[in-house]
Amino acid sequence: MAGNSSRKGAIRQSKKGPSAGTGGKNKKRLTGKGPTPKAEDRPYHAAAKRKKAGEKKATRSPSTRSTSPRATTMTRSAPSRAPRGDRPRGEIVAGRNAVLEALREAVPATELLVARSIDVDDRVAESLKLALHLGLPIREAHRAEVEGISPNSQGIILAIKPYQYSSFEEIMSRAKNPALVVALDGVTDPRNLGAIVRSAAAFGAAGVLMTERRAAAMTASAWKASAGAAARMPIAQVTNLARTIDAAKKMGLFVVGLDGESEETIASMKIAAEPIMIVVGSEGKGLARLTREKCDLVISIPISASTESLNASVATSIALFHIDQARRKG
The missing domain is CATH 3.30.1330.30 (Ribosomal protein L30/S12)
Structure with a gap:
């Protein structure tokens, strides 16, 4: 059938002649500038600029490069952060x-x-x-x-240098009889921590312990506040203060908590000759409920009505001084 291109071997013939000016291999091909240059050969292309910069860097003589640190700082853009x-x-x-x-x-x-x-x-x-x-x-x-x-x-x-903490067991192993240990329940001010360490060393405590979380650590501020006492006073971190108090009781320590709301005053404490663990609460909240329940005795330090409270380090110093004086008197 005429015009039927669907039969096998049929080829549709184009009615148009060869296109002139297409660059084809005929007499009417274009006479232009030749093939399109590569990107790196075009002067204003980014690839060409990168190539030029690389060649310039490669041909730079090492002898012309300054070895002075100051010159390096001047010519090189300073990093915003340290390596x-x-x-x-x-x-x-x-x-x-x-x-x-x-x-x-x-x-x-x-x-x-x-x-x-x-x-x-x-x-x-x-x-x-x-x-x-x-x-x-x-x-x-x-x-x-x-x-x-x-x-x-x-x-x-x-x-x-990171501080090397001790352990509660190590503190107890070096404690003299009767033992005296200070435990901190949520003291977060490193300066208070350092002052407590200083007082503990002054009044013969075997060591200071505190919780790993929600408590101050032995930072540079705490070290300075200790006036060097941190170098000779064992300091331990414990994961659970309540369990540590239970362990202290099993070792024969009498656990005394400091709380400004207690009706029992420090003057009524008649156990200075016994092994003692003094437990000090945080600056704002004082002793935690569970910690308070674990204590054998909770005492307060009488102060003037015009003063709201004593901070943790001052209260600890007074308690340690009271125990030390009672032990000296026998």
Whole structure:
């Protein structure tokens, strides 16, 4: 059938002739600029710019590159954060006054980080001198690195060594007879913690223990507040204070809680000669309900009606002093 292209072998013939000017291999092909250049060969293309920059970098002579750290800082854009590998691990103390105070108190540290070209005043000079005296490594770094660790560092940072906690069992193993132990129930202020450690050392306590969670840790602030007592006073962290109190009772300790609301005063406590665990509550809430129930005796310290309460460290110091005086009298 004429015009039927569906039969086998049929080929539809185009009625149009060869297209002129298409670049085909005929007499009327285009005479243009040739094939389209690659992207990297086009001057204004991003690929061409990357290629040019790479060639320029490859042909740069190593001898013309400055090896001066200061020149590097000037020509290279400063990183906003310090390289992860160079960041001190654990706690840091930043700022000229804070670092100097920590070094004066011999807070255990791992290194002193100082910014290059730092304006050396009396505080920085003394900090460097103390670090050398303590045998502490001193590392210079770009100011951008130091500020990346702490924006308010004033160009100097002290990396603090993590505190090595003891255990309740170790504290009891070194306790003299009659034992005296201080337990903290939710004390969150590190300065209070340090002051309590200082008082515990002054009045012959075997150690201080506290919970791992919701409590202050032995930070640089706590160490400074202890005035060095933390170096010789065992401090333990426990996971559950109630269970630790039960264990203390089994070891023969008499558990005494401090609470400003108690009707029993410290003057009525007649057990100073016995092994004692003093339990101190938090600054605001005092003893937790379960902790209070676990205590054998809950006492208060009489104060003037015009004063609302004593903070945890002051109350602990008074209680420890009372026990120490009673034991001295026999």
